[in-house]
Amino acid sequence: MKEGFRQAMAWLHTWTGLIFGWLLFAIFLTGTLSYFKEEINHWSQPEVRRHALDPVNSLGLAQRYLEANAAHAGSWMIRLPNAREAALSVSWRDPEAGRRGFVSKSLDAQTGQPVEARDSRGGEFFYRFHFQLEMPYPFGRWLSTFCAFIMLVGLVTGIITHKKIFKEFFTFRPGKGQRSWLDGHNAIGVLVLPFHLMISYSSLVLFMYMVMPAGILASYSGNTGDYFNELFGRDDPPKAANVATPLVPLPTLYAKVQEQLPGARIGYIQLHNPGDSNAQVTFTQASADNIAYKRSAKWTFDGTNGALLSQGAPESGAMATAFSFAGLHMGNFASPWLRWLYFVFGVAGTAVIGTGLVMWLGKRQLKHAKSEHMPSELRLVEVLNIASMSGLLLAVAGFFWANRLVPVALEGRADWEVNAFFLAWLLSLVHAVLRPGRRAWGEQLALGALAFALLPLVNGLTTGQGLDHSLQVGDWAMAGFDLTALAVGLFLAWAASTMLRAPKPVAKRASRAAKKPTADVVEVG
């Protein structure tokens, strides 16, 4: 009975892992990149210059700009620059342009003048892809949430299947073919398990309103908007009185927030009816200040006399739990070194999925090592493995190359970056179909190595903000991006050279494996 259970779990692990592995790999990789969303944004829009942070001055600049350019708008939004975001962002709703008339500007934090930055989705693209998969709402969210559930299933079934979880806790034996892949898969899975479990479970918590909507629908009579308003403590905005009244200087309100919570960093400021006698200003604390999302960290003022009207409602226990998971998942609170660890663990999660996919195929290829042709279903898996892994890396590189090479003045250039991403992905699929497996791997990895390793050079040539410049002025986000690209290039070059050079040891391994199958390799799958 017990062995039967373990076998069943191994079966589930193997097949859900295969079917959803390709998509999960992409979700994990783009999610990992999203930990550096702001840094990627900075690289993608090098025109936005970084200045020393001065929230009071920035607020004054934002107010002056909005009063001059958006006095007619019914609401404003201001995002202050922070350690990771250089721009002072202002946005407003243009009443003449209908419901969708949302205008956004990036201002220079020192001069308050709009920065004409290149049109790019930057890190936002990977962040959105991570949970929306470029699919129409709500299908992308549904699919990625389901993938998160499969990941959780994969982790639990993996733990059950892994017999020697403690005995082989510290075990990694390289250079032994399938054995090493399994060791690597198990070790990364087990050693980074707290992260894997947190990230998959918290995805379900983040989207629980989609996964388990019944309670919300029943309690709010189908009106989910009310649920979110109550959850996040949002009130309906006040109606405009149409009596022109000057807006209180925002820096004075900032000082009042500092009295309430000394040292609080401010994320964004929302204004309703600016310049009206019913003006209202809400300051929200930066998400970097707390691990958990906090609806209480919010202060609403009367925009005409600066009186504190209300503070965000405290969280209930259940809310605090869910908000903690949300905060842990997104890691907005993470300091630079912890952010790097988040990135490393994200790569580890991606690697668990990747090694799993490689093993599924490797194990089955052994059985056909002697025959001339691989069965077509195995060939299909091989092609999809190559396209979904090395192909995705090429797609990411394609996005960044497009960011530097597509003319800045081109209409719809942000879309061209996205097109470059998918075009590179598609071409890698075609390439994987046309070339034999190992060659396809090697060639794509080699191309990826070149593409990533040359990114710093392309950056330097096209923007003049290459490593020589960024290291000198201490622009660590820019330098970090370039150095990471270089490191990725070197890693891919190493991977490509092992793929292209090594003689095919498959036949040898097949005979050995046929004689003495190791228990674990046979068991899974």
Next chain:
Amino acid sequence: MLGIALIGFAGFAALCLAMEKHFSDLLGCKPRPQQVRLLRVAGWLLLMLSLVLSVHLRGWGHGLVEWIAVLMAGVTLWVFVLPYQPRLLLGLAAASLVLGPLLAVLAG
């Protein structure tokens, strides 16, 4: 936090050496039963110490999160570098035993 990371790293190294297979692989001789017991107790104590220090220095929220993060990073480094550079890692573990508490004291 580096001090806490190093203490946790040394803790995992001790727990690894407390396993007969790894002990004989790394040190070239079979461990005596007292050695195994000593290493196991020392390993767990070091992990506990790093947890206590982390919570003490960084509070429950950040302390727990960062403790888990540095522990995962340390043990992953240990397991994946061990086959290639066993002597380096043993040296690093020994150095962590001294440097870890030192840095933690300086940070506190």
